[in-house]
Amino acid sequence: MSNKNKLVLIDGNSVAYRAFFALRSQLERMKNKNGLHTNALYGFHNMIDSVLTKEKPTHALVAFDAGNTTFRHAFFDDYKAGRSKTPGEFSEQMPYLRDLLEGFGIKHYELENFEADDIIGTLATQVDPAEYDVVVISGDRDLTQLAKENVRVDITVKGVSELKEYTTESIQEEMGISPLQIIDMKGLAGDASDNIPGVTKIGEKTALKLLKEYGSVEGIYENIDALKKSKMKENLINEKETAFLSKKLATINTDSPIKVGIDDLAFSGPDMEKLIAFYKEMDFNSHLSKLDTTEYDAEQNNQKEEISYKVVTEITESMFSDDMALYVELIGDNYHISPIFCIGWGNDEQIYISEPEVVFASEEFKKWAKKLDAKKQVFDAKRTYVALKRQQVEMNSINFDILLASYLLNTKDNSKDLSEVATEHDYYEVSSDESVYGKGAKIGIPEDKTVTYDHVARKVKAIRILSKQLNDNLEKNEQTELFNEMELPLSIVLAEMELTGVKVNDKRLMEMKEEFAVRLKDIEQRVYELAGEEFNLNSPKQLGVILFEKMGYPVIKKTKTGYSTAVDVLEQMREQAPIVEHILDYRQIAKIQSTYIEGLLKVIDKNTGKIHTRYMQTIAQTGRLSSVEPNLQNIPIRLEEGRKIRQAFVPSHEGWKIFASDYSQIELRVLGHVSNDPLLKEAFIEGQDIHSSTAMRVFGITSPEEVSSEMRRRAKAVNFGIVYGISDYGLSQNLGISRKEAQKFIDTYFDKYPGVKTYMEDIVREAKDKGFVETLFQRRRYLPEINSRNFNLRSFAERTAINTPIQGSAADIIKIAMIKMDKKLKESNMKATMLLQVHDELIFEAPEEELEQLEALVIQVMEGAVELSVPLKVDSNSGKSWYEAK
DNA sequence: GCCCTCACG
DNA sequence: ACGTACGTGAGGGCG
Numbered sequence: 087m088s089n090k091n092k093l094v095l096i097d098g099n100s101v102a103y104r105a106f107f108a109l110r111s112q113l114e115r116m117k118n119k120n121g122l123h124t125n126a127l128y129g130f131h132n133m134i135d136s137v138l139t140k141e142k143p144t145h146a147l148v149a150f151d152a153g154n155t156t157f158r159h160a161f162f163d164d165y166k167a168g169r170s171k172t173p174g175e176f177s178e179q180m181p182y183l184r185d186l187l188e189g190f191g192i193k194h195y196e197l198e199n200f201e202a203d204d205i206i207g208t209l210a211t212q213v214d215p216a217e218y219d220v221v222v223i224s225g226d227r228d229l230t231q232l233a234k235e236n237v238r239v240d241i242t243v244k245g246v247s248e249l250k251e252y253t254t255e256s257i258q259e260e261m262g263i264s265p266l267q268i269i270d271m272k273g274l275a276g277d278a279s280d281n282i283p284g285v286t287k288i289g290e291k292t293a294l295k296l297l298k299e300y301g302s303v304e305g306i307y308e309n310i311d312a313l314k315k316s317k318m319k320e321n322l323i324n325e326k327e328t329a330f331l332s333k334k335l336a337t338i339n340t341d342s343p344i345k346v347g348i349d350d351l352a353f354s355g356p357d358m359e360k361l362i363a364f365y366k367e368m369d370f371n372s373h374l375s376k377l378d379t380t381e382y383d384a385e386q387n388n389q390k391e392e393i394s395y396k397v398v399t400e401i402t403e404s405m406f407s408d409d410m411a412l413y414v415e416l417i418g419d420n421y422h423i424s425p426i427f428c429i430g431w432g433n434d435e436q437i438y439i440s441e442p443e444v445v446f447a448s449e450e451f452k453k454w455a456k457k458l459d460a461k462k463q464v465f466d467a468k469r470t471y472v473a474l475k476r477q478q479v480e481m482n483s484i485n486f487d488i489l490l491a492s493y494l495l496n497t498k499d500n501s502k503d504l505s506e507v508a509t510e511h512d513y514y515e516v517s518s519d520e521s522v523y524g525k526g527a528k529i530g531i532p533e534d535k536t537v538t539y540d541h542v543a544r545k546v547k548a549i550r551i552l553s554k555q556l557n558d559n560l561e562k563n564e565q566t567e568l569f570n571e572m573e574l575p576l577s578i579v580l581a582e583m584e585l586t587g588v589k590v591n592d593k594r595l596m597e598m599k600e601e602f603a604v605r606l607k608d609i610e611q612r613v614y615e616l617a618g619e620e621f622n623l624n625s626p627k628q629l630g631v632i633l634f635e636k637m638g639y640p641v642i643k644k645t646k647t648g649y650s651t652a653v654d655v656l657e658q659m660r661e662q663a664p665i666v667e668h669i670l671d672y673r674q675i676a677k678i679q680s681t682y683i684e685g686l687l688k689v690i691d692k693n694t695g696k697i698h699t700r701y702m703q704t705i706a707q708t709g710r711l712s713s714v715e716p717n718l719q720n721i722p723i724r725l726e727e728g729r730k731i732r733q734a735f736v737p738s739h740e741g742w743k744i745f746a747s748d749y750s751q752i753e754l755r756v757l758g759h760v761s762n763d764p765l766l767k768e769a770f771i772e773g774q775d776i777h778s779s780t781a782m783r784v785f786g787i788t789s790p791e792e793v794s795s796e797m798r799r800r801a802k803a804v805n806f807g808i809v810y811g812i813s814d815y816g817l818s819q820n821l822g823i824s825r826k827e828a829q830k831f832i833d834t835y836f837d838k839y840p841g842v843k844t845y846m847e848d849i850v851r852e853a854k855d856k857g858f859v860e861t862l863f864q865r866r867r868y869l870p871e872i873n874s875r876n877f878n879l880r881s882f883a884e885r886t887a888i889n890t891p892i893q894g895s896a897a898d899i900i901k902i903a904m905i906k907m908d909k910k911l912k913e914s915n916m917k918a919t920m921l922l923q924v925h926d927e928l929i930f931e932a933p934e935e936e937l938e939q940l941e942a943l944v945i946q947v948m949e950g951a952v953e954l955s956v957p958l959k960v961d962s963n964s965g966k967s968w969y970e971a972k
Numbered sequence: 973g974c975c976c977t978c979a980c981g
Numbered sequence: 982a983c984g985t986a987c988g989t990g991a992g993g994g995c996g
Contacts, residue, residue: 625994626976645976652977677978680992708988710981717990720980728979753981753987807986816986877983889987893981897988925981925988975995981988 090219093351094143095206096134097224098150098194102183104225105129105246106176113175113875118369119498119510121857121870123175127182127368133223133246134190141221145351147209148187148194149202174854174873182368189361193351200342203229207338210237213348223249228272231338233257233265263297273303273333282335283328286321303333366512390515395430395437395543401448405438406431411463411549412455414473415542417523417531419502420715421469422584422698426477427531430542437546439539446477461485463553465504465545467577468703472585488549490573491556493704494565497867500704508548511555516544565864572863573703576901579908579920580701580711587696588718588921588931589738591967592687598730599683602675609672616665623672626651639663674727682722682731689716696738701923708890709865709897710925719924721968732969737931745918745937746971747944747962748927751776752896753809759954760862760891763841770956777802783838784831804831808842809892811885846888853887861894862952863902899958900926903951910943929968937964 106126109116116125137143187194197205206229210220215236222229225242230252233239240249257265274293276284288296300306307326313319322329365374398405412431418424426442445451454460455474463486464470471481492507493500501507505516522541523529532538560566614620617637621628630649634641642658643650653673656666690697702712713719721735722728737744749755754776758766769779774790781793781801793801800821807817818828836843850872853859858868867890872883904923911918918932918940928948932940941962948960965971 622994624992627994647975650976673978677992681979681990685991702989706988710988712989714990717980720978720990722979724980748981810985810987813984813986815984820986878985881983882985885985885987893988896981927981973996975993977992979989979991 091144091217092141093145093209093213093218093220093348094137094141094147094353095209095220095222096137096146096148096192097202097206097222097226097229098148098183099202100225101133101223101242101246102126102130102180103176104242105133106173106179108242108244108246117870118367121868121872122182122368123179124368124370126176126179127186128370129246130183131186131370131373133242134186134192136247137221137223138190143221143353145218145348146192146353147205147346147351148183148192149205150194150196151201152196152198175875178873182364185360185364185367189357189364191354191356193346193353195344195346197342197344200339204339204342205344207232207340208342208344209346209348209351211340218348228268228277228336229338230257231265231268231336232340239265261294263294267297267302269333269337270297270301270303272336273329274306276332277336282332284332285325285329287318288321292318303329390517390544393437393515393540393543393547395432395439395539395546397439397539399440399444401438401440401444401450403450403453405436406450406454406460407433408457408460409433410460411546411553412470413465413504413542413545413549414470415538415545416469416473417529420700421473422476422700424473426473428538428542430539430546432543432546432550434550437543439543442477446479452479456480456482458482463488463549465489465507465549466502467574468581468584468701471578471581475581475585484574484578486549486553486557487574487577488552488556489704490577491553491560491569494569494573494865495556495559495563497704497707497709504545504548508552511552513548513552513555516548517541563864563866565866568864572898572901572905575905577703579904580703582908583920583922584698584700586919586921587691587694587698587738588929589695589736590686590690590697591734591736592690592695594734595683595687595731598734599679599687602679602683606672606675606679609668609675613665613668613672616668623669624676629669633659633663633665637663637665674725678722678728678731682728685716686731686734699922706897707867709861709894709901711897711923718922729969733967735968736966739931739933742931742933743937743964743966744968744971745930745932745940745944745962745964746927746968747930747941747948747960748924749896749900749948750959750961752899752926752958753892754805755954755956755958756862756892756895756899757809757842757845758956760895761839761841761845762955763839763845766839766842767956773959777805780805780835784834800831804835807832808835809889811846811888813881813885849891850884850887853883859887859890861891861898863895863898865894865898867894896926899951900928900948903948904928906947906951907944910947914939914943916940916943929971932964 106129109125109129112125113123116128117123184194195205203224203226206222210222210232213220218236220237222232222237222239224239227241230239230241233252233254235254239252241252242248243250254265257263263271271290271293272282272284274285274288274296275290276282296306300309306322310322362374410431410433414426415428416424416426428439429442429445430437430439432438460483462484464484465488467484467487467490471484474481488504488507489500492510499507499510503519505518508514508516522532522537560569610623613623617632621632623629627648629651633639633651634649639659639662641649642655653670656670659666686697697716697718699713699718700715702714705712722731735744755770758770765783769776777798778790778793781787781797782790784801784804785797787793803817803820807820810816812832814825814829814832817831818825821828849859853869853872857870857872858866860866869883869887871879872887874880874883900923904920907920907928911920916936916939918930918936920928920930922929930940944962945960949958951958963971
């Protein structure tokens, strides 16, 4: 073993590029949770890892190219011009290479106007050969010119971890020339990859032959007359200048003005903290698990830090302060009915855990919960608020909600399990609910109460820690206002709406159930007769066999698993297959029966006769709400049969009415605003029928009377398509026309509405650059697949980039309206109550005599919720039931 | 637990 | 060439 120092010099750009292409097949698989591709980083990492193990360097440096213009470009315009454009999936990884190197504890360096190999060449040449052995690593064989007695050059062969070693001897042996003569060889033969021209018709073989005889480019030209007459000789003479230029281009600079010295390059091993952080950010879990770190072990083996808390059976005022986290543990998702079984609260000094009987008997607790000056941080404000209110505990001043904040930061980080959300934000001290309470049939509270207490205490602590962290992140994203002024207040408004519930006439539903049961039996019989046998009409599989095998109708569409029997397919069979009419009838009624009549009857609260849906505030990726158990946002309306379901939704007081207000064309208005398209805006400002207006433009008509209903129908479909991120295929499917015709509609549309076209191009570009899109109120949606090479994934992401700001801004607007509406109703002491939200409409119940006032208020608040460059418009209706509020 | 179908905006 | 319109939730069948 020599006691010489060892310096490893790595050509960063070249190796990273090699790594990228070596793992190109893994490109789409290797992404971190934010959608960043990681294949080059991964390959680079592995290369460094194996080099460190093998070489055990005392000094190391990774050199990078700086910018595009090097001194080589200064005298040769086309230098490297032939290179294909660097893929975006590669460039996006480069900045993170620095993080990786800092984790490894390896210096990196770049120098304006010089390439990595110049930095490497300079260092390799300048170190004292008596003191340093040097290993150069690159994917570029040019660097073999640097080989000498104390310098070995390793070039990647396959992938990045397999290297071929070049020494003076091995080069001599393999090529018959010295390392320095490689420059001469490039001068003659050129290098296609760097666009170094070389001399016409001279390749590597010829070049070597010439060099063996004459030693160098200079030597050849000194003896040029000695060459026998040939085409080659002619080329050499004609391209003398090119030959010397090429040689110059291929020569690595060994005297670059670098500002690092060997002493700066001392290598003393990785910075574990940084390396772990890097692994986590990149989701390099296999590397993480190889590391023996306490933090990682804690995460992996569930060996968490000790946590201290006090279990209390008596509650005193001293247990509360004005800035605390609170966690209410329920079993089950439905907080309207789930029992509370443990409560924890605390600050950074002390955490308290108690049982519900103790807590709800405590006036001190209620006083604190209600106290305006006492700020509370929670996980899921609405859930907490409702659960406590059911126990007559009023909550005020929730100032942070981990779940809501996490969802705003990244709509995907929205797990109902606190531990999962915490993990997303690098906090690992909470176990999953599943690991504590079990799942499925085995769900339950652990025998040992301390297990629950411990779990809840950890949640309280996590809320404290994450509140600060997530608040900072919101700040960075400029989402503080979205959080404080929109989502957090809305959660309380929604809580009250849920608690209020909506009255349902169960008698009416039961009547309908009887009626439909008879009809279903009837239709069933008819289908069986036509089919010639009985089968399960609810099974698409069995139905497919009957229609397409037994009865032999032609197959129109297939699904992954068999024949499609969806409506659009059945509708196409109508003419030739009388049976499908009955099947369609059956489907329609069976849906109403099972989902709506039976489904709704199941969830009516027996005590109040009301339905209490839950609005999910952190599910939809666009910022919309969703509604569950039951979903009150998809009650039938389009077909009369189903619409009758709405007759069962009635006011909760005698003499009251249902009042409904909906935004007219809110998404197209938002589009008008964000696209700033003159014609689209004009249509709204002038109060035109938007679909007719579009029809006039697209069909080139000048007067509204000439717009036929068919034209309007088509224009409407185009308008929808625009909002969805139109494609010729989608539009053709929707309108039942050819793709060509659909494309023509789209072209004409963009011709008439150039602002819309520009908006779409701009938003997609922005999404590709930033990786996310935003609504008018900074709601953010990441689109990791926007740069995918997979056509489907990329196209989907592009349509989403177009749609999300529109759908999401509309969601923002109605959320603002809801908060304002709630406030106004309270301020004006009206009895009217907001009951439901269905994306672009709000449903209230109100005493008959308040209706007029309510309508005025709704118009004022909803239309004035935000100021856009186009007006917002609201239509309102009222009636004895939701059905009649149309 | 996944697939298909279908209800809504 | 690729094969989809955007966003949801629920019920029934089936393995």
